[in-house]
Amino acid sequence: MNFLFSSKDEFKKNLIERVNKIKDTIEKVEKKYGNNGKVLIKDSAIIDLKETLIWALSYLAMLNSDKVKEYKDKVIEKLAYIRENRILTLDQYKDAYNLLQQILIL
C-alpha cells in the first residue's frame, strides 16, 4: 500500500469510485424493491456510505472554496446521524448520495 498524498485530484479519483459504488447500491435496491423510499438500508451498504463520506470530508479539506464550511457541516451531520442510527431509509441514503454528488462538482 503506497498512497502518495499528492493532490486533491488523487482524492477526487478515489472519491468518484466510491460514489459510483453508492449509486450501484441504490440501483440494486430500487431494482429489488421499486422506488420505495421507506425501504431500510443497513450493514455493509451503510459502512460503504460512512467511508465515502469520510473520503468526501478529506476531499473537502483540500478544496479552496467558500462552500467548504457549509458542506463540511453537512457531511459531519450525516456521519453523526449514521453513527447514532446505523440504518437509513432509501430516501435518506439517496439524500446522502446527492450530497456526495454536489461535493464532486464543487
Added chain:
Amino acid sequence: MDTNLQYTYSIPDLKTRFQIGFGNIIEQIIELLTYSDISTDTETFDNEELKNKLRAAISYALGLLASTWGYSMSEKTQRDVLIAKESLKALFDRIVKDPELTYLDLLDIYFELIQKVSIILNYGTPMPQPRTGSYEIT
C-alpha cells in the same frame, strides 16, 4: 587522492517519502473513523489507536513541512512554514492533552490536518532538476 565526489539532491526523495507515509496513514485513519463504533458523539471517544494514528500523521506532516526547507521560497512562505509548524504542534498537543475528545472532535482534527497538509504541499518551488553524478575537482 580520489577527486571524484558523488553528490545527490535528496530533498525531493525525502518529500515524496513523507507524502507516501502520510498518505498511507491517512488511509488507515479513514478506516478507523469508518469502523469505530460508539453509541453517542457526545461521550468521550476512547479510541487510543485512532489517536495514535492521528499523532503519527501529524508527525509525518511535520516531516513533510521540514522537507520544504530544501526548496527555494519567499520570506513570506518561510514565515508561513513556521506558523504551520506551530499549528501542527498545537494539533498534536490537543490530542495528547485533552482527554475529553469526542469522535466529532477527532473528525475535526482530521479535517484540519488534511487542510494544513494540502497547503504545505504547495510551499516552495522545486529546485532545478535533481542531479546525480560526479565531477572532477581540479
